[in-house]
Amino acid sequence: MELSERITIEPGKCGGRPFIRGRGVPVSEILEFIDSGASNLEILEEFPDLEAEDIMAAMAYVPPGPEPKVE
Structure with missing residues (x-):
């Protein structure tokens, strides 16, 4: 599976935000964990x-x- 195929946007789910494969985990939430210093593990x-x-x-x-x- 291509990385881009793991991201889904569906109206009515996760407030229309992109999330992982219908699992209900928003991309933004994963990025917040990364920004806070969380490891992949x-x-x-x-x-x-x-x-x-x-x-x-x-x-x-x-x-x-x-x-x-681009300017």
């Missing part, structure tokens, strides 16, 4: 349904939208 212990690849997908996620302007 700590994140996997907190969310036992996740896989290491899910964390990598969250870190690589770029939301859909227009390209940023």
